[in-house]
Amino acid sequence: MNKHEVIDAIEAADQAINARDLITLMDFYEEDATLVIEPGRYAHGKDAIMKAFEAIFDFFNQSLRISQSDFQVVEGGGVALVICKLKLSADGLGETKVSIERKPTYIFRKSVDGKWRCLIDNSYGVELVA
Amino acid sequence: MNKHEVIDAIEAADQAINARDLITLMDFYEEDATLVIEPGRYAHGKDAIMKAFEAIFDFFNQSLRISQSDFQVVEGGGVALVICKLKLSADGLGETKVSIERKPTYIFRKSVDGKWRCLIDNSYGVELVA
Numbered sequence: 052m053n054k055h056e057v058i059d060a061i062e063a064a065d066q067a068i069n070a071r072d073l074i075t076l077m078d079f080y081e082e083d084a085t086l087v088i089e090p091g092r093y094a095h096g097k098d099a100i101m102k103a104f105e106a107i108f109d110f111f112n113q114s115l116r117i118s119q120s121d122f123q124v125v126e127g128g129g130v131a132l133v134i135c136k137l138k139l140s141a142d143g144l145g146e147t148k149v150s151i152e153r154k155p156t157y158i159f160r161k162s163v164d165g166k167w168r169c170l171i172d173n174s175y176g177v178e179l180v181a
Numbered sequence: 182m183n184k185h186e187v188i189d190a191i192e193a194a195d196q197a198i199n200a201r202d203l204i205t206l207m208d209f210y211e212e213d214a215t216l217v218i219e220p221g222r223y224a225h226g227k228d229a230i231m232k233a234f235e236a237i238f239d240f241f242n243q244s245l246r247i248s249q250s251d252f253q254v255v256e257g258g259g260v261a262l263v264i265c266k267l268k269l270s271a272d273g274l275g276e277t278k279v280s281i282e283r284k285p286t287y288i289f290r291k292s293v294d295g296k297w298r299c300l301i302d303n304s305y306g307v308e309l310v311a
Contacts, residue, residue: 128300170258
């Protein structure tokens with residue numbers, strides 16, 4: 052099976068996160084997208100999402116690294132649901148080494164310019180439900 | 182917090198499933214929606230989704246019952262991601278009593294007629310990824 056274009060978009064966004072490149076990262080979000088910061092806490096719209104990423108990068112002392120794998124893509128009704136495995140690590144917090152694994156759910160739509168952009172970025176997946 | 186309209190739609194669709202009312206049920210899907218029948222197996226479009234439900238109803242000898250709770254709704258980019266708890270039971274298979282719990286992920290969009298309709302129905306949630 053050919054690799055789905057939306058996976059290329061996610062991997063490019065991950066590279067932008069790891070490089071702290073907010074300009075590149077923000078182009079992967081629709082204007083009215085939503086980021087789940089943590090369960091019950093959301094950033095709505097690109098400005099709020101950019102501020103949230105700045106705060107996340109600061110929280111991890113610019114040491115956040117993410118990588119994702121095992122992508123499953125389901126398309127329907129003009130959107131794509133992506134489920135995958137996420138590894139999140141950070142070593143810039145002194146003695147505390149952060150290493151977290153999650154199964155995110157993302158919703159993407161192909162824009163008129165041909166680029167897949169994120170509508171809902173929920174790295175917590177079904178963890179939103181206790 | 183007010184109950185989100187999309188939860189009303191899901192609960193009405195569940196009632197239609199429990200009543201084997203395919204006409205009512207199908208009106209909750211967009212024309213080009215996708216149903217995850219099981220991981221790796223999908224029904225695309227309303228005709229295929231209706232046939233899949235007929236086969237599911239037959240498989241459980243018309244005894245399938247579902248109920249859902251703990252709805253979390255995230256809106257972004259014009260769509261709604263719904264994550265919840267699903268209980269599925271069936272007692273029409275002789276000695277075998279079926280009782281399954283899952284955490285689904287659904288994607289809905291509000292149609293121009295004001296009704297929320299499903300774009301992607303993935304009752305397996307992140308179980309799509311092994």
